[in-house]
Amino acid sequence: MMTLDEARALDAADPFAMHRARFAIPDGVIYLDGNSLGALPRATIDTARDTVAHQWGDRLIRSWGEGWMDAPARIGAKIAALIGAKSNEVIVADSTSTNLFKLIVAGLRHDPTRTVVVSEAGNFPTDLHIAEGAVACVPGTTLNAVPRDQLADAIDDRTALVLLTHVHYKTAERFDMAAWTARAHDAGALICWDLSHSAGAVPVDLGDADCAVGCGYKFLNGGPGAPAYLMVAERHQADWANPISGWMGHAAPFAFTDPYEPGHGMERWRSGTPAMLAMNALESGIDEMAGIDMTALFAKSAALFDSLAAQGDAIGLECVSPREPASRGSHIGFRHPRAREIVDALIERGVIGDFRDPDIMRFGLTPLYLSHEDIVRAGEIIAQTVADFPRD
Ligand SMILES: Cc1ncc(COP(=O)(O)O)c(C=O)c1O
Numbered sequence: 001m002m003t004l005d006e007a008r009a010l011d012a013a014d015p016f017a018m019h020r021a022r023f024a025i026p027d028g029v030i031y032l033d034g035n036s037l038g039a040l041p042r043a044t045i046d047t048a049r050d051t052v053a054h055q056w057g058d059r060l061i062r063s064w065g066e067g068w069m070d071a072p073a074r075i076g077a078k079i080a081a082l083i084g085a086k087s088n089e090v091i092v093a094d095s096t097s098t099n100l101f102k103l104i105v106a107g108l109r110h111d112p113t114r115t116v117v118v119s120e121a122g123n124f125p126t127d128l129h130i131a132e133g134a135v136a137c138v139p140g141t142t143l144n145a146v147p148r149d150q151l152a153d154a155i156d157d158r159t160a161l162v163l164l165t166h167v168h169y170k171t172a173e174r175f176d177m178a179a180w181t182a183r184a185h186d187a188g189a190l191i192c193w194d195l196s197h198s199a200g201a202v203p204v205d206l207g208d209a210d211c212a213v214g215c216g217y218k219f220l221n222g223g224p225g226a227p228a229y230l231m232v233a234e235r236h237q238a239d240w241a242n243p244i245s246g247w248m249g250h251a252a253p254f255a256f257t258d259p260y261e262p263g264h265g266m267e268r269w270r271s272g273t274p275a276m277l278a279m280n281a282l283e284s285g286i287d288e289m290a291g292i293d294m295t296a297l298f299a300k301s302a303a304l305f306d307s308l309a310a311q312g313d314a315i316g317l318e319c320v321s322p323r324e325p326a327s328r329g330s331h332i333g334f335r336h337p338r339a340r341e342i343v344d345a346l347i348e349r350g351v352i353g354d355f356r357d358p359d360i361m362r363f364g365l366t367p368l369y370l371s372h373e374d375i376v377r378a379g380e381i382i383a384q385t386v387a388d389f390p391r392d
Pocket residue numbers: 095096097098124126127165169194196197215228
């Protein structure tokens with residue numbers, strides 16, 4: 001198990017250490033929930049003030065021509081750099097759920113001879129709920145959600161779209177993106193990746209993937225309910241249609257014509273007016289990631305994981321996350337029958353993680369702003385707290 005001195009020595013040599021001061025983390029809090037709601041970048045406080053007081057207050061409607069209208073594509077290009085997509089393949093819009101709906105319907109219409117969406121049972125609920133809603137909107141199509149070990153067999157010549165979440169929200173298990181994209185393509189199917197739990201902490205290379213979605217409020221630090229993003233590979237952009245065909249995705253929104261004509265490239269994936277207060281906060285969060293080598297950042301996440309996993313082992317906690325770094329994301333899950341009570345008590349003691357039904361304690365390991373010392377200290381408090389809640 002790592003000692004405090006060892007942790008401090010690692011912090012002294014940490015190439016990301018200077019990022020911590022850029023985040024407003026309250027005194028007395030060890031924040032292990034950046035995989036759910038990322039911490040507040042200090043710069044966002046000024047961005048939000050400027051957006052309200054200057055861009056909205058002073059510039060009023062003129063701001064649409066002074067950066068607001070371009071924000072979805074501009075921020076999309078910054079996200080593209082983090083997920084191995086081209087700058088013209090990503091746009092920011094709506095929520096992850098809404099973007100999933102758009103892409104699943106588009107994917108089902110791509111080849112009408114294929115009628116099944118294949119996904120993983122136990123995927124994040126919204127992915128399955130939205131898929132259920134999307135197949136109900138495209139006659140003759142169905143959803144087949146199967147356990148992970150049956151996925152390969154479920155993908156066949158009836159599969160229209162494989163819908164997978166890169167990093168699992170409970171266990172942090174990570175799919176091999178290149179291998180599963182190839183598996184879908186070998187069967188003639190499309191693949192859509194949900195990157196909500198990976199982008200910003202885990203190296204992502206969408207490679208040949210057809211499409212993807214992700215949220216802005218976890219490791220991208222965009223703020224509560226931040227707008228989400230979607231990616232459509234360039235090769236599909238001319239043919240795929242956005243089923244939520246709103247005026248902002250029109251080729252000429254300000255021509256105010258009755259018939260809908262889809263916009264060029266990713267512009268058609270906009271539906272309504274972008275929420276600029278949230279958009280600007282998201283951009284500020286993403287700017288914190290500019291120029292960061294995601295492989296090096298994830299190496300730090302892996303070291304934080306090993307430190308907390310060792311503490312868990314020492315007190316006999318069952319770790320549900322893979323030990324092999326390439327097989328997991330940037331959080332760690334432990335199983336305990338009294339997980340809910342322990343997580344509540346930990347929050348009282350300043351260690352903020354979360355509980356996932358029925359028995360998982362989940363701790364986010366955000367490598368950008370957590371120190372090795374944080375993890376050693378959190379491990380000690382977790383050990384004391386677990387001891388306070390005997391199993392029977
Ligand atoms: C994998 C995944 N997809 C989607 C979402 C949330 O979707 P939305 O942003 O629409 O609430 C989450 C939220 O935790 C998630 O973990």
